[in-house]
Amino acid sequence: MNLIESKTTSLLIADSPITVGIIGGGIAGSTIALRLAEQGINVQLFEEGKSLVNGPPICHLHAGGNLYREISDQQCITLLKQSIDTLRVYQHTSNIRPTVIAIPCNDAGNPDDLLPRLTLLQQTYQALVADDAKNCVLGNPNDYFKLYQRSDLERLALQDNPQQPLTPDQWMIPVAKSINLDQFKYPLVMVQEYGLSVFRIAATLALALQRLPHCHVNTNTKVTSLAELPNGWQVSSQDATNHQQQINVDYLVNAGGYRTGTIDDLAHIPRQRMVEFKAAYVTHWSQCDAQWPEVIFHGERGTPNGMAQLTPYPDGFFQLHGMTQDITLFKNGLVASNGNSAQPQLDASFKEKLQQHWTQQEIEQRTQRAINHMAQFVNHFEQATVGGKPLFGAQQIPGNDPTLRAADVSYSHQRYARSEIVKASSALSVADAIIEQLAALDLIQSPPSQTRENAFPVAQQLSLNEIVSYAEKLAAERGFPASLARPIGH
Structure with a gap:
């Protein structure tokens, strides 16, 4: 033929x-x-x-799903494999910096609970690289994650911020210098989950x-x-x-x-599905004098202590998520389909936002809340200002598991x-x-x-x-x- x-x-x-x-x-x-x-x-x-x-506001590769404590190990492995494929195809789309995961003292989580999953993901990555060397897109598998005790951060806090961080320790220096070490449970984790540029x-x-x-x-x-x-x-x-x-x-x-x-x-x-409207906020921290990793401060979704996510870009710009209903999440922002339609119906206010109709007052108000949420953890982040309009969108979720x-x-x-x-x-x-x-x-x-x-x-x-x-x-x-x-x- x-x-x-x-x-x-x-x-x-x-x-x-x-x-x-x-x-x-x-x-x-x-x-x-x-x-x-x-x-x-x-x-x-x-x-x-x-x-x-x-x-939607894509910003994170999810090479292992470590942002989400609640999802299964199998979902994390799937995301790891898919992220490796994504980097191989879209080779110029990643922001190559690690992600730090910190658990505040007021959170119910325990850092030790993260370790079995991290070990499984590291072993999976090692096996994928052994199978095909081109899968080595997240750095050396031996360096997929690293743990930091309080004493490690105290030592790093004494060092100067590097102009171009290369090692995990160098990436961790601005974090060590800028967080209140008394606020967190140890160890902190650094993992090779990169950024993704939409x-x-x-x-x-x-x-x-x-x-x-x-x-x-x-x-x-x-x-x-x-x-x-x-x-x-x-x-x-x-x-x-x-x-x-x-x-x-x-x-x-x-x-x-x-x-x-x-x-x-x-x-x-x-078809049964859910839709969730979310937003992330663009801020500018002009006083920042360091290249930051991404930092995830874990928290209970939907509560005032919801997860805070700091995503760095060049020139002092940061994208913020705060998993509270006043910041990234919205009251009535998660809706489900019904027997009359396969399309979940968002309120009219969300449909307006999806058509770019945000009021300046709401942009400033929600961005400021995101800045305040992050400033609980990052010293001097209250200096940050609104850096642009929000990144936003509605995310579909098939079935009924949010x-x-x-x-x-x-x-x-x-x-x-x-x-x-x-x-x-x-x-x-x-x-x-x-x-x-x-x-x-x-x-x-x-x-x-x-x-x-x-x-x-x-x-x-x-x-x-x-x-x-x-x-x-x-x-x-x-x-x-x-x-x-x-x-x-x-």
């Missing part, structure tokens, strides 16, 4: 060049589009917004898809109706100029993010797949699953065995400089400081 030629190794069956429709150009939809188009599969990508990957992911996907002739990106385009055909779907859409079109596709992927349920409704396919963090794909019809990721690092798993499903349906030939890198030849050719340049442009277009698009540790 002859294969249709393309720039990459084509998987298309001769005389049957299929087209896959993907609704939603977030991290999942765009990644699926990239995965398919890199293999020579025709893609029609529909995105209602004007650019790709413009959703702007550089968006730039990578936009630039790569522009270069792939098999992918047609329909931005500013709303899908208005769906009709199931004997061998696929008819997708009706309308663009910003009110131009309407109908496109027949052989396979349909619902990657609508928090609006996945609206697409299910158009397709008349019921603690779920590792999820990927579900199927309701033979030619209909639903992306249901909760974390960005799960997007590649969905893309892989859809490739396998297309092969199982004999729509494409079974894919050859490929390394992660070989499966994404166009994306792999992009340079750090062109990605950063495009990412800075995206940040500016979206009204954020360009520093949020710039890398740490490259």
Whole structure:
């Protein structure tokens, strides 16, 4: 059987060049589009917004899920594997700095409870690197985590902040100098969970898809109706100029993010899910004279002592999460679907925020609360100021378990797949699953065995400089400081 030629190794069956429709150009939809188009599969990508990957406030790779005490070890292992794959494909999107986990004295948690999971994750990472040296993207497996007793921090607090930290101890110096050591249980943990730049992911996907002739990106385009055909779907859409079109596709992927349920409704396919609105806050700490790791101060979610997350960027910018209802979480911000619709209905106030309609008073009020929450732990952080508008979005959670963090794909019809990721690092798993499903349906030939890198030849050719340049442009277009698009540790 002859294969249709393309720039990459084509998987298309001769005389049957299929087209896959993907609704939603977030991290999942765009990644699926990239995965398919890199293999020579025709893609029609529909995105209602004007650019790709413009959703929830992605900032953390979750290479092990250590932010979440409540999730299972299996979810943590899944997130670790998915994060490694993400770094191999999106090689210029990480901010390479470790994450510190600290448990305040007023928290019920015990640092010793974290150790079995950390050991399991380290052993898993070691095995993955032994299996394939290219999996070594989180540093030496022996250094996956390190423990710090109080005496270690007292010693490090006497040292000067390094200009460019390289070792775990050097990364820990600003933390040791800036926290009240009496406030915490020991040991503190430093783990190789990196940052993830939403702007550089968006730039990578936009630039790569522009270069792939098999992918047609329909931005500013709303899908208005769906009709199931004997061998696929008819997708009706309308663009910003009110131009309407109908496109027949052989396979349909619902990657609508928090609006996945609206697409299910158009397709008349019921599904139970939850949606949660969240926000993170951009601050500027001009007096900061150190490069910080990310720091997680554990706390009970939804209470005034909820987890505080300090995510560093260049030039003194920090993104803050505070898992309280006054900061990152919102009263009535978690909603579930019902028997009438697969789409959970957020209150009108959240829908306004999702359309960029925040009042300046609310931006300043919630950002200040985030600063105050962090200043409980970090000396002098009360000096920080509002650094920009919030990063925000609604996160879908399939099923009815609000603690779920590792999820990927579900199927309701033979030619209909639903992306249901909760974390960005799960997007590649969905893309892989859809490739396998297309092969199982004999729509494409079974894919050859490929390394992660070989499966994404166009994306792999992009340079750090062109990605950063495009990412800075995206940040500016979206009204954020360009520093949020710039890398740490490259």
